[in-house]
Amino acid sequence: MTDDLRRLSLWWDTLPDELRTPIGGPLAGDATADVAIVGGGLTGLWTAYYLKKADPALRIIVLEAEQAGFGASGRNGGWASALFPASLDALARASSRDAAVRMKRAMNDTVDEIGRVAASEGWDIDWVKGGTVVLARTPLQLQTAKDEVAAIRTWGFGEQDLELLDAAQASERAGATDVLGGTYTPHCASIHPARLVRSLARAVADMGVVVHEGTRVSAIEPGIVRTGHGDVRAEIVVRATEGYTRTLKGHTRTLAPVYSLMLATEPLTDEMWAVIGLGRARPSPTAGT
């Protein structure tokens, strides 16, 4: 299984051996827990991490069909970013103005929280907080950038959250042609996603969370999780299967998976980095090899 996973992505291929080795064997018969978490991606594992921090006595079992980090968490774009594909207006309509602002601030803070936890736990995840720059190369794009900045100011977010760049400032951040301006937000870091999710999985196991890899859940029923290896009874069951949710019994239409693909370049030379001009967001050499 380990060699197959290596072929999953650049990220799995560049994992150090100690992070690629399995963390926990399959479930061996029926078990009981306070919390059963189905899916060993970032959603399931961060849930386990913060629950265990909050109450070390909690008995938590994570059930993962393949290996922790097999899904998008271990092979995504590598951006820990606070960008969210819904406007604050839309969020406020779905909840309240206050809740929308608090969610946006929580997302901004979470970028730093990932870096803080990685540093305090001693995880090497190639963390570089370089932010996000969006370039405007047409008058319409420039107007959109201005409108976006003006709009977010009405929600109480300042320059420290989203900055409008003039042509010189934008060109200084990224070496593109015909730049008219753009925006910059600091709330984004590049990371090695497989290093993050595998380090997190190992950490939760070390904290006493029981991680069963190679254990596919067939159905989630109230207070009980069914697998081919046995059932897990738990008062609380967390479904953290994201794009795979439709494979669970009764969930065929719960969530429509949408796929996207990542491209990796060959390692860039110093000269190339200088031309591209994104040097301040440059990841450590391990991420590009």
Ligand SMILES: Cc1cc2nc3c(=O)[nH]c(=O)nc-3n(C[C@H](O)[C@H](O)[C@H](O)COP(=O)(O)OP(=O)(O)OC[C@H]3O[C@@H](n4cnc5c(N)ncnc54)[C@H](O)[C@@H]3O)c2cc1C
């Ligand atoms: C190509 C791509 C690029 C992306 N880029 C970014 C990015 O740059 N930044 C960003 O923030 N987000 C990005 N995302 C989104 C992000 O990766 C996901 O939203 C996130 O990883 C979801 O985490 P998760 O734990 O919810 O799901 P997953 O990581 O998919 O974890 C679900 C886990 O559940 C397991 N599982 C599934 N079915 C079962 C079952 N029946 N029983 C037991 N276990 C099961 C799977 O094996 C998997 O390990 C990207 C996504 C993709 C696909």
